[in-house]
Amino acid sequence: MSPDNEPPATPLIVHLIHRLDVGGLENGLINLINHLPPDRYRHAIVCLRDYSDYHLRIQRPGVEIISINKREGKDWAHYLRLFQTLKRLRPLMIHTRNLSGIEGQLLAAVAGVRLRVHGEHGRDINDLHGLSRKYRLLRKLLRPLIGHFIAVSKDLETWLIGTIGARPQRVTHICNGVDSLQFHPRLGPPAAIGPDGFLCEDAFVIGSVGRMAEVKDHLTLAQAFILLIAEHALPRDRLRLLIAGDGPCRQACLDLLRQAGMDELAWLPGNRDDIPQLMRAMDVFVQPSLAEGMSNTILEAMATGLPVVATAVGGNPDLVRGGWTGTLVPPSSPAVLADALNDYYQLPALAVSHGQRGRRRVLAEYSLNAMADAYLAVYDALAAPTRPMKG
Structure with missing residues (x-):
């Protein structure tokens, strides 16, 4: 030719x-x-x-x-x-x-x-x-x-x-x-993750995934976690915090948890390649951003069947339907965030129903x-x- x-x-x-x-x-x-x-x-x-x-x-x-x-x-x-x-x-x-x-x-x-x-x-x-x-x-x-x-x-x-x-x-x-085949609900007991003793029996794991930059505001999540134990009196032997990701705010979160004497209840492993597995170990997902476009991690959490607590900023309200698939909270409000997380701890059936609805919405709208x-x-x-x- x-x-x-x-x-x-x-x-x-x-x-x-x-x-x-x-x-x-x-x-x-x-x-x-x-x-x-x-x-x-x-x-x-x-x-x-x-x-x-x-x-x-x-x-x-x-x-x-x-x-x-x-x-x-x-x-x-x-x-x-x-x-x-x-x-x-x-x-x-x-x-x-x-x-x-x-x-x-x-x-x-x-x-x-x-x-x-x-x-x-x-x-x-x-x-x-x-x-x-x-x-x-x-x-x-x-x-x-x-x-x-x-x-x-x-x-x-x-x-x-x-x-x-x-x-x-x-x-x-x-x-x-979102890849709803890779991100799917837990099919049995969660896989063993984290350091020895982190994933205890009947653990209630509060999780988040993302760059640990100031705009993602994981420090507010760490503060809310501390409040759950210090003011809501949730049991230390069950409550766990998992934040996967790296960035300039990671050390500040570690320092805050250590000062509160709760560092052994938290695992902040940095960047990971096993995010689907980590999400399947969580019981509730938190997106505490100060600003957001359209969060991939919220979609991944919904696909995993998790209830989502997210700040009412940017595109988060497009994804999270408050009272239906999750809870929307104001940014930089650790006390309000702690209240929302306490609701899911006290009402396991609510967490399950919100997670199931989120999964169905992902399958219908976000392939x-x-x-x-x-x-x-x-x-x-x-x-x-x-x-x-x-x-």
């Missing part, structure tokens, strides 16, 4: 993110690539910083991962490196995510990338409620370059339209999906295939050739 008659190459989508490491956004990206039809698009992940072994979760062959190696603060040279990378890859489409990636829209336009998508998965750590004039101005200036926006929560969709000025027809709300189909519809609509207007 001559070069002129060769079939066109499968179009490439470049996914621009800050860093490929443990995190909800990154987990969602990998799930998306793994579940999109392999014959429709090729994929490359461009990291403004770098990447970790987390990329080994990608099951699809041929996904190029590139590090721009941006330095902290303003690194003007990284714009040139990003431009050169886009010129080399020559993608059909770029999909940037969050504030850290949105400037890539300008570089992509200059590099000739015709189709441009931007996703909002959660606001910046320094602007949890989207009120920064500087960041709003940046988004508004780049808005005309963006062909379509994707918001992972209703809260972010409303904000993009009402505050940033995106046209409603150019914004799609796409929920994250990985449904998520992939929704993204594919956005990509296909942008990539479709322009049709002539009738009349």
Whole structure:
């Protein structure tokens, strides 16, 4: 076959993110690539910083991962490196995510990338409620370059339209999906986890999973755990705390628990690769974030059949139906959080019913295939050739 008659190459989508490491956004990206039809698009992940072994979760062959190696603060040279990378890859489409990636829209336009998508998965750590004039101005200036926006929560969709000025027809709300086969309810006694003596007989395990960064506010969870024993008088021989994840706030949580004399009742093992197994050892799941887009870990907990106590911020109320699949509490309120956890301890049947309803909701509304189909519809609509207007 001559070069002129060769079939066109499968179009490439470049996914621009800050860093490929443990995190909800990154987990969602990998799930998306793994579940999109392999014959429709090729994929490359461009990291403004770098990447970790987390990329080994990608099951699809041929996904190029590139590090721009941006330095902290303003690194003007990284714009040139990003431009050169886009010129080399020559993608059909770029999909940037969050504030850290949105400037890539300008570089992509200059590099000739015709189709441009931007996703909002959660606001910046320094602007949890989207009120920064500087960041709003940046988004508004780049808005005309963006062909379509994707918001992972209703809260972010409303904000993009009402505050940033995106046209409603150019914004799609796409929920994250969860692997309901990997994350499933406990089928028998929980597997032995943690150090010797941690998972005692009849233990009531309060659990959480996520980056232990300030925005996730696991310190409030540790404070609530202490209150359950100190003020609610729950038995030390049954109550256990499990927080899987790593980050700058892990040591502060350990110190607080140690000062209260409760460190032997808690296990904070850092990052783990056995999250489904750990969740099946929990009795209730807590998401204490100060801000949230669409929490993958809440979905995973619901798929595991756990009742969820979450702060009423961001996309959490989209997932947790208070009094039906879990309980919503205000952020930074350890006493209120302790009250909610005490309810589940005192009323085991309530915990079971909320967990079962959460599992059913995940199966009905939050499958990985449904998520992939929704993204594919956005990509296909942008990539479709322009049709002539009738009349």
